[in-house]
Amino acid sequence: MAPPEDNPKPGGLNARVISAAILAPVVLAIVYGGTPFFEILVTAAALIMAYEWNRLCGGRPGWLLVGALYIGLPCWALLSLRADSVAGRETLFWLLAVVWSADTGAYAFGRLIGGPKLAPFISPNKTWAGFVGSIGSAAIVGVATALALDLTAVLTLAGWSALIGAVSQGGDLVESWVKRHFSVKDTGSIIPGHGGLLDRVDGLLTAAVGVAIFSIVGEGSILTWM
Structure with a gap:
């Protein structure tokens, strides 16, 4: 089977x-609503991802254990972060x-600039320009968040946001490596234009764990440090 492609074809962009x-908007509304809607969303997502992972790895015991950690830790992280009563x-x-x-x-x-490949043996369509664009875009979100919440450490949150953006791109590469290992393009087809749920949230999985770890070490949400 041919190696999977990472960039969507033009015909699939509209669907995406x-x-x-x-x-x-649905996800944001559920996050805003909190308990019990958020717990239901995370549980449903975990079940779908578990199904996709089992299908991806063919039920191999070792890979099922990896999948339990790969899916379970981020789900715990998301629930833990949302449960914070402060922020x-x-x-x-x-x-x-x-x-x-x-x-x-x-x-x-990546599309506009192109250039040198970031990890050609894992994800041949990803470029260093795309990586720089990802952390730059994440940093802008950090600035906007700091201003919206009237936080004083604007540049600090921009830096943390850039770091989490980089972590999310690392998650994208991990997912690409797994799919390449099993010679598949997508983990499923539940989301038109995106493939499986794992294809859509690969970056969120690693980013959520990263933010949760920082929150534990810092004894509170990153936003409360500012």
């Missing part, structure tokens, strides 16, 4: 935009905005 336009809602909004902007920046800069 429409799917994102429909799903993003849980704001942290999730910021995290989602960082990941989504990093994805958009990577795609836009």
Whole structure:
């Protein structure tokens, strides 16, 4: 089987935009609503991702264990972050905005500029220009978030946002490596234009764990440090 391609074909771009336009407001509304809607969303997503992972790896025991950690840790991280009574809602909004902007920046800069490949043996369509675009876009979200929440450490949050944006792109590469290992293009087809749920949230999985770890070490949401 031919190696999977990462960039969508032009014909699939409209489907991607429409799917994102429909799903993003729903997700944001559920994050805003909190308990029990957010827990239901995360549980449903975990079940779908578990199904996709089992299908991807063919039920191999070792890979199932990897999948349990790969899916379970981010789900725990998301629930833990949202449960923060001080800034849980704001942290999730910021995290989602960082990941989504990093994805958009990577795609836009990669397509417009091109240039040297970031990891040609893992994801041949990803470029260093796209990576720079991803962290730059994430940093802009950090600045906007700091201004919106009237935080004083604007540049500090921009830096943290850029770091989380980079972590999310690392998650994208991990997912690409796994799919290349199993010679598949997508983990599923549940989201038109995006493939499977794992294809859509690969960056969020690693970014959520990263933010949760920083929150534990810093004894509170990153937003409360500013």
